[in-house]
Amino acid sequence: MNNALLQIRDLSVDYLLDKGVFNAVKNVSFDIGRGELFGLAGESGCGKSTIAYAITRLAKPPAWVAGGEILLDGQDLLGMTERALQVVRWKRIGMVFQSAMNSLNPLMRVEAQFHDVLYRHTGSNREKSRARAEEMFRLVGIPADRLSNYPHQFSGGMRQRIVIAICLALSPELIIMDEPTTALDVVVQREILEQVVDLQKSHGFSVLFITHDLHLMAQICHRIGVMLKGELVEVGDVKQVSRAPVHDYTKRLWGAIPSLPSMNAMERSPA
């Protein structure tokens, strides 16, 4: 795929430990097309977050990219200077991480945190930042009058929505979402992710969506990659991976999902 926005080629990431080297990601290759929602699934510890950090080069020692290329628009992110990378991070590649709800500054009102990010990356003034923040709060379903609150005044789930809102405010080309909704209830999760799907369509950004909820992934993604112990064991179209998985491990993942007992008086989605 030539028009891929992100190309990952033979990526290997190690953790250099006292006791030796741990190969957390082994020769992984995949592409994310422009406007594509790509899902990365696999069990805890298989290396999903390690890849997410490697893409944004936020991996810190002892993590070490042992080999491979990560190309954004054909440009190798691994070879970029830290300075050049600052421009890419957040502005071109947005990130919503697993514990993002704790990444808000506890001492700053949320409105100021929006302004901080918008000012740094787009030179926005206070007024513009406020307007953008209100727009984003509406998007993630929090009343705009709560912009003046501090992070501790929100529940964990609300804080996670705020981080997503801040990330979306910069209109990045690629958004990496590492378990973005694990702290949320299914209703809010569906609201946010349906919005992501909508916004993706209207704005055209690409998404790397990381989760271990295959059911959810199948509702959102165009293509899915399944990882096992650092290796990508299956990549394919969502229909193929969900209905006709090839790898045994993928089949097992599907079999292990707790599902609801059958319901009689149940309303499925509206209309």
Next chain:
Amino acid sequence: MNALPDIKGAQITEASSVIALEDITRSFGLVHALRGISFSLVPGRALALVGESGCGKTSCARIIARMDNPTSGTMLFRGKDVTAVGSGTEEKSYRRAVQMVFQDPFASLNPVFSVGHHLVRPLKLHGHVQGRKGAADGVDALLESVGLDPILTAHKFPHELSGGQRQRVNIARALAVQPEVLVADEPTSMLDVSIRLGILELLSSIKRQRNLALLYITHDIATAAHVAEEIVVMFAGQMVEWGDTMSVITDPRHPYTKLLLSAVPDPYQPFVPGDSAQFLQHAEKIRQISRPSSDGIDKVGPNHFVRTLGKIA
């Protein structure tokens, strides 16, 4: 029945309950995080607390774990009123009896201690193991019970573990104290599905073997059915529907319970671009009608209760 209708002022307590909440409220300024919460926890049984993000689940957990005090209402421990903080020894025995596993595995482990250290401490502190060999065996057994390889894991530090691995260490640490009550606040939301079932089964078997009273807080109503005999669905600080889990899940009556069930991920219903506004509107309408306070409770089954909708102000 361990989830009780919250009839104001009435002293209803399940005789066998280890912890009972009666008409608990908690306000933060103008935010009414909890409104008239009443339920009890019974040894050997699990109660699931489900509801939207921000509905007050963690606020309940914090009150039970004594990390916070209610604005009003009563909390009973083995039938005794413990709403106000008691003597030193009473507090100590309460804190030992009630252990908590938190939602966020990233925040709850100390970065400077190894996994082994996190587990040895409570084991020794509570006299559950003797000597070096005993401690090492105790740590190994705990790690194995939560599906971690002791040889690979015991010497690691929290930052060397994935999110899921950290949460399993947290569960092992809570179990090390051998508590009577385990409050698990979203214990599996950061675990992958293939391990989630295993952990839930682990919690269930520990509950039976150790006669543990389990409060299982989750936003994943599908997993509640696997763990808990009874369920409480909360919305905006109120219990909106509660009782026998199977009854509530297979025959939901409250609009919010129905909404929650309808949003459980279904791989055969992909999201369609352009549809979000419709779902948002639908969800918002249901939130609006579910939010007002109401004292009305309908009994719709032997152990199945629904709060009537209140008046929209």
